Amino acid sequence: MQTPKILILDGIGGISLGREIQQALLPLNADVAYQNSAQLSKKPLYKIRSALHKATKRQLSNECFSYFPKIDDQAVSRLIEQEQPDMVLVIGFLYRFISPQLITELKQRLGFSLFLFDTDSCNLFAKKRELVYFVEQELPIYDHIFSCSKAMAELFQRANKLNASFFPFGANPINLSQTSSHSNDILFAGSADIRRIFLLENLTHLNLSVFGVKWSRNGTLISPLLQQCIQDQPLWGNELHQQITSSKIVLNITRSTFYGVETGINLRIFEALAAGAFLLTDYSDELCQLLTPGKEIETYRNAAELVKKAEYYLSHNKEREAIAQQGHSVFLERFTWRHRAEALLEKMSSLHSSAS
Numbered sequence: 001m002q003t004p005k006i007l008i009l010d011g012i013g014g015i016s017l018g019r020e021i022q023q024a025l026l027p028l029n030a031d032v033a034y035q036n037s038a039q040l041s042k043k044p045l046y047k048i049r050s051a052l053h054k055a056t057k058r059q060l061s062n063e064c065f066s067y068f069p070k071i072d073d074q075a076v077s078r079l080i081e082q083e084q085p086d087m088v089l090v091i092g093f094l095y096r097f098i099s100p101q102l103i104t105e106l107k108q109r110l111g112f113s114l115f116l117f118d119t120d121s122c123n124l125f126a127k128k129r130e131l132v133y134f135v136e137q138e139l140p141i142y143d144h145i146f147s148c149s150k151a152m153a154e155l156f157q158r159a160n161k162l163n164a165s166f167f168p169f170g171a172n173p174i175n176l177s178q179t180s181s182h183s184n185d186i187l188f189a190g191s192a193d194i195r196r197i198f199l200l201e202n203l204t205h206l207n208l209s210v211f212g213v214k215w216s217r218n219g220t221l222i223s224p225l226l227q228q229c230i231q232d233q234p235l236w237g238n239e240l241h242q243q244i245t246s247s248k249i250v251l252n253i254t255r256s257t258f259y260g261v262e263t264g265i266n267l268r269i270f271e272a273l274a275a276g277a278f279l280l281t282d283y284s285d286e287l288c289q290l291l292t293p294g295k296e297i298e299t300y301r302n303a304a305e306l307v308k309k310a311e312y313y314l315s316h317n318k319e320r321e322a323i324a325q326q327g328h329s330v331f332l333e334r335f336t337w338r339h340r341a342e343a344l345l346e347k348m349s350s351l352h353s354s355a356s
Contacts, residue, residue: 004349006032007085007112011092012119013038015236017267018091020172021117024341033083037097041075065129071097080106087113087352092120093138100138107141113352117167117344118147122264125257135160144351146344150286151263165347168290170340171270173332176245184209185314186280187247189235189268192218195256201226202303203251203310211235211243244275248314252281265290273297273331278324280309290335296327 006025010018013036022034043049046068053068076098080088088107093116094100107114116139124131139145139162146167147153156164185207188200192214200210204225215222215232222230235243244250250272258264265287272279273296281287283299293299298313300306313320333339 003029003031004086004345004352005084006030006348007080007083007088008032008034009088009090009094009098010034010036011090011094011097015267017119017169020337021089021091021341021344024170024172024337025345027338028341028345030345033085035079037071037094040071040079040097042070043072046070065133067095067130067133069095069097069099073099073102076102077106080110080112084110085112087115087348089348090114090116090142092117093134095134095138100141104141113143113348113355114141115348115351116142116145118145118149118152118164119169121147121152122149122255122258125261143355144347146347148265149258149263150289151261166286167344168265168335168340169267169270170335170337171267171274171331172337174241174245174271174275176241176275182246182248184243184247186249186251186310187211187243188251188253189240189243190253191215193253193255194218194221195259196253197221197226199253199303199306200229202307204229206310206314209243209247211240240271241275244272244277247277248320249280249310250275250277251310252279254282254284262286269297270331270335273327273335276324276328278313278320279327280306280313291327291330294323296323296330298323 008018008022012018019034022032025032050068053066057064057066094103103114121131121134124134139156139160143163145153145156145162145164147164148167148169150166153164153166156162186203187209189211190196191212197218200208201223208229210230211233213232213234215230219227252266252268254264254266259282262284263286269279269281279297281297281299283301291297298309300309
């Protein structure tokens, strides 16, 4: 079988997700090039041209959302013509950087298949006009959409007749020495959100550590007790992994917008399992199709259940550790990026062959 050439265009290059997928694909008989879309050459006089574009669109309609892509068309064309990919995999989105119309033209001319790993449509729930723009202007250009949200994949299929399927995240194994004494009882790492504030307020009587951004700007809504638990700073990479492995409970709280439509399985779930940590996360049907509560993870449905389970597992070390070990075992069997990349490559290759 000829080695397929894949080009990854990463729309969320600020995190390592796209590069991790590239590294997982490389050993699988795939030739994979990676490009952070934000690092391509920008359009000349971009800020002025973007302002004029917005002003023109606003004159036509105040209700119309539009986005003037940042990246120079010639830079995109040169990249794709140089790489000559069989398949292009977009991570997150294109429209903020690269014109979907340009990619469509290049696809028709050069004959590559085009796929999306949808990681961010859920983040647009609070931005209805932008979500509609994304669905109408970008999603139809793809041969297939792999979405981290089962609900969104089904919506794309049902409402927009798009080819989409549920494709959960993965993670790389986190091999850090487990500490014999944990510095955190409960760790939450993530940006501020009203639902997160509400739930965390119920845990201030425990040894709670909160890391993330945008907490200080929400200070009016946060009690002094919770303020004492917060370090308003981002937590990524090795620092995040160290905090995870030194915590008895890794707490996941889905954003308000995701939770409202019962969707969203984020990276934190797989990072916690990758480190062999005990994960306590909000319940969703999507999640329970992948993992078993009470056996591999633990879930809560409301604030009262969150407090009850947090207190229970902090005082029942053997049960907590057994669930953490089982969750880690299932992760190693099914959810490493190596496993996820194998499934992704098989599906993309099949779809590409069918279209050729």
